[in-house]
Amino acid sequence: MEDSSPSSSVDVDKGFAIAFVVLLxxxxxxxxxxxxxxxxxPYEPSSTITEPSLS
Structure with missing residues (x-):
């Protein structure tokens, strides 16, 4: 007989699912x-877009 309870075992798939949901x-x-x-x-220049100035 095995003495491993579901609460003490680590479920890798459940961990990946929780990590995915947290990152989402x-x-x-x-x-x-x-x-x-x-x-x-809306007219403030974004930090990701760098356009050369014409002046």
């Missing part, structure tokens, strides 16, 4: 803040 929520929160910043001030 972090990505979603970052995108919400970036979109809110864009909606608040």
């Amino acid at each position: 929520f972090v990505f979603l929160i970052v995108m919400i803040f970036r979109c809110a910043k864009l909606v608040k001030n």
Whole structure:
């Protein structure tokens, strides 16, 4: 008879699923803040886009 209970064993698939969901929520929160910043001030130059100035 095995004495391993499900609570003491590590489920790798469940861990990967939880990590994926956490990373997905972090990505979603970052995108919400970036979109809110864009909606608040759409004409502010973005830090990712660098355009040469004409002057």
